[in-house]
């Protein structure tokens with residue numbers, strides 16, 4: 201069996217390594233068959249609060265050709281075998297019965313040529329829950345609790361490295377909303393940009409992630425390592441009660 205971690209491999213091969221119901225929760229975002237694999241320039245003008253038109257660069261990623269067909273029945277059967285609970289984005293595109301709750305991610309991106317929302321299947325409830333978090337080019341949400349408000353400081357925006365990248369805050373919202381225990385083992389079969397794994401790591405959960413494309417794997421693994429290093433530093437500072445300013449030479453504690 202594979203250890204916890206992030207692997208560059210086909211998730212079908214990866215999942216075959218694990219026993220039935222090994223993972224407590226799989227949060228996955230497989231291919232929808234919409235050719236959203238790059239190669240499309242989505243730049244458009246958007247009207248800002250002050251009425252000015254601003255060119256929003258959105259797209260321009262290299263075509264990596266992975267989104268020609270939606271994930272098939274074999275994938276879902278294997279995913280349901282290895283996991284007790286599932287949240288699966290893109291459930292409106294799949295020819296597989298996913299009867300249960302729904303998460304609607306409202307991207308607060310009115311006026312864009314892309315979908316206004318994405319829908320996920322949620323096996324943990326029968327409810328429909330809405331996460332509002334702005335995601336359109338450089339327009340991003342302020343926080344999980346005020347996701348419909350634009351982040352005022354673009355320097356704080358999440359860097360985008362993948363054509364179908366979801367925000368880390370969307371995964372944070374899921375973990376918080378459903379009170380996912382730290383002890384739960386998590387799985388993401390289609391990691392892409394590693395937004396999911398960053399949230400899993402931050403929450404303190406053990407996880408396994410798969411990404412088949414070497415180029416995406418390499419850039420997202422680098423992103424994950426950078427974020428993980430930061431998370432470890434914050435945890436260390438919290439645990440030790442250290443404060444850089446207090447200990448700086450020449451300063452009074």
Ligand SMILES: C[S@@+](CC[C@H](N)C(=O)[O-])C[C@H]1O[C@@H](n2cnc3c(N)ncnc32)[C@H](O)[C@@H]1O
Pocket residue numbers: 209210211212229230231232266362364365366367389390391392393394395396410411412413416
């Ligand atoms: C919809 S994207 C995931 C985006 C991700 N949720 C994010 O926030 O960045 C799907 C990803 O799955 C990868 N992929 C496609 N088939 C795969 C397979 N059989 N095993 C693992 N990864 C696969 C693609 O290369 C692509 O990066």
